[in-house]
Amino acid sequence: MANLNVNIAGLSLPNPVMTASGTFGYGIEFSDFVDLSQIGAIIVKGTTLLPREGNDYPRMAETAQGMLNCVGLQNKGVDYFCERIYPELSKYNSRFIVNVSGSSPDDYAECASRIDALDGIPAIELNISCPNVRQGGMAFGVTTEGAASVVREVRKRYHKTLVVKLSPNVTDIADIARAVEGAGADAVSLINTLMGMSIDIEHRRSRLSIGTGGLSGPAVKPVAVRMVWQVARAVKIPVIGLGGIMNAADAIEFFMAGASAIEIGTANFIDPQVTIKVRDGIDKWLDEHGCLSLQEIIGAVR
Amino acid sequence: MNKAVENLVVVENRRLTAHHSLLRLTSSTSLPPMIPGQFVEVLADGSTSTFLRRPISINLFDADNNELWLLVAIVGDGTKAIASKEKGDKLNCIFPLGNGFSIDINPASRVLLVGGGVGVAPLLFLGRRLSEAGVAPSFLLGARTADDILEREMFEQTGKVYITTEDGSAGQRGFVTNHTILADESFDMIYTCGPNPMMKAVASYAYNNKIRCEASLENLMACGLGACLCCVEKTVDGNLCVCKDGPVFDTRKLLWNK
Secondary structure, eight states: OOBOOEEETTEEESSSEEEOTTSSTTSGGGTTTSOGGGSSEEEEEEEOSSOBOOOOSOOEEEETTEEEEOOOOOBOOHHHIIIIIHHHHTTSSSOEEEEEOOSSHHHHHHHHHHHHTOTTOOEEEEEOOOTTOSSSTHHHHTSHHHHHHHHHHHHHHOOSEEEEEOOSSSSOHHHHHHHHHHTTOSEEEEOOOEEEOOEETTTTEESSTTSOEEEESGGGHHHHHHHHHHHHHHOSSOEEEESSOOSHHHHHHHHHHTOSEEEEOTHHHHOTTHHHHHHHHHHHHHHHTTOSBGGGTTTOOO | OOOEEEEEEEEEEEEEETTEEEEEEEOSSOOOOOOTTOEEEEOOTTOSSOOSOEEEEEEEEETTTTEEEEEEEOOSHHHHHHHTOOTTOEEEEEEEESBOOOOOOOTTOOEEEEEEGGGGHHHHHHHHHHHHTTOOEEEEEEESSGGGOOSHHHHHTTSEEEEEETTSSSSEESOGGGOTHHHHOOOSEEEEESOHHHHHHHHHHHHHTTOEEEEEOOOOOSSSSSSSOOSEEEETTEEEETTTTOBEEEGGGBTTOO
């Protein structure tokens, strides 16, 4: 048994495996399949200040080794989360992180401050990278000024671990990472989905209601590993890696590229028990390679 | 009701048509209770171009023989891989998922089960359950041609069967909503599953005749568990997940008649 503990800017986790926002609901949806307390942390679905209905159906298109989605941050708003969901989550002995989105820096900050008041939520992940809503999300995540402005406002009103989720749909992701580090982020997570499109050639139209969507799954993994590697060399804060992780070997690529922890997203749709399998697989790999701790392989590839 | 992820074993793969396979599956342990209308997320092992599981409705749950039946329409590489499984092969399944049809109804109710294409699949299980509860179900089944009518004998063992085909090669020519049974008899409850245009026409008939109607939807899904929010349908309560809040909906909740 290697030591799998990780500490991300004060956020202490028993293992480095988290679930990616929007792919694991509130965790409760998967409680028949996995013991939620065994997962490093559960990042619950994107939450906004006000309720959002999301985009029209169809919101999903399957592609080669991946899928596109344009859900559009459907959620019942932060008050519903605090009053109705949070008490339910408190029944589980797990670590829940809330993914926060908004349409203005004030929006983000107000939403974050409401989550700050919840004792049982030790961190938030700021989504400045959703490709599926016009305002908010990616609009902020694609410029250094936009990204920094949101993080600065949130930092004023959020006092626990602040993770910022970065968009891959940029010219230089390391620049954005440096900007959010400078604005007060405690850690960065990457990558959010890659903007893509798929066309139904018989009907001569997009397979998605809003035309474009975010690509996830194994198809994006090499891009994600490369970006994690670039960012890990550019910032001093911890990097959380995600993008197409299906198994422990995939996760170890991310650690070697410089990630301190990882998130599993689309793979949850294929195997609802994948998180635990990846955790066990990382442990086994470390044992087999004579590593006493996960820390020994983080950033192994310079 | 607890959901499970399990490798079920193929007892038999019966080719019903060139494009349909009936997979009889079993387990080494006792299968959990299941309700008609619920579905299974099946891993398409060996599919070359697909990635996600395929949601397939429960055709029959035979508790006595510990069997779960899936009627698979081969529409792409995913369903082709699933339908190619042979006796003894394993099929990784997450089940039972979603909410089923309302089966707790007055035994004197006159019920009509309207299915089109592979949409007839859950209606066999439903018809059996209704029949066990003392309700005499009638089936109205639509297909393109006589050769495309699925499990006709099984339906005939369960209740009265009325058929329409688009080419008139069996039953009455036309769509299910053209069948004279709808004008000749009256019903208290209609259950439907099939292509969306068919279900919308059936729901509209039910609405106009003040008949309660439940429809089983098959929007594109990713997770099947209510996590990804991809399969939503617009309802009077906002966007609801077909996988978790459905797949069966009272059609008055859907925005089809608006």
